[in-house]
Amino acid sequence: MNRTHTLSKYLPEQAVPLIDRWIDYYRCDFKVARKRATKLGDYRARHKGFNHRISVNGDLNPYGFLITTVHEFAHLLTWNEHKGKVKPHGQEWKMNFRKMMEPFLEMKIFPDDLEVEISNYLRNPAASSCTDVNLFRAIQAYNIKEPNTAETLLIENIPTETLFTIRGGRKFKKLEKLRKRYKCVELTTGRLYLFHPMAEIFVAG
Structure with a gap:
């Protein structure tokens, strides 16, 4: 090719x-x-x-x-x-x-x-x-969703305290916004992470 x-x-x-x-x-x-x-x-x-x-x-x-x-x-x-x-x-x-x-x-x-x-x-x-x-x-906004893939959301669009997962299966809870990023806690370890507002995540229905 x-x-x-x-x-x-x-x-x-x-x-x-x-x-x-x-x-x-x-x-x-x-x-x-x-x-x-x-x-x-x-x-x-x-x-x-x-x-x-x-x-x-x-x-x-x-x-x-x-x-x-x-x-x-x-x-x-x-x-x-x-x-x-x-x-x-x-x-x-x-x-x-x-x-x-x-x-x-x-x-x-x-x-x-x-x-x-x-x-x-x-x-x-x-x-x-x-x-x-x-x-x-x-x-x-110009991403094309692949067929037969799970629906993703953006972390900026979910309420505070919402539980979510990322690719790979790690589970988090969304906390408050710190300047330009969202503070989130990983449920299994208790460690805090900062997520970009446009990070793609999964929320259970």
Whole structure:
């Protein structure tokens, strides 16, 4: 299976040619990864004969996959320019992320509501699109539910004191909101965790 065909399974169709060119131009090993709970994508700088390496979670919808891909390529470009001498998500990365997002905005790839949130986010990009609740919510709205899978809810949409489970079966109780995240207690251990408002959870009927 050729790379263009593979990319077209994960990216909006209009974005495929440019991402494909970037992979060659920047000599990057690009990988579609399994879902990772702690990150959406990853960048590793070239070293000891290895190319730049980028991986992006394959469970993202096409818009989320594209935004994460551009995020990681902005890290690559920043490394090429500064060789690790600047902060990972400092002004240099922010400038490169804005610059690399421009062609996709010009292509009008994104739905209007999502484009608005992307434009707002680009004023001061953060370490992850997940940290901008409005952008993350707009991206998640375009998820397609797989058939024959259990119905998920977002933790921000369930009442305080509700019991819920996460993938893997661990059980929690939702507590109060602390700034931007919800404090939850794991029932079996009593340990406290902070959940992103858009975290997908399961509630018994």
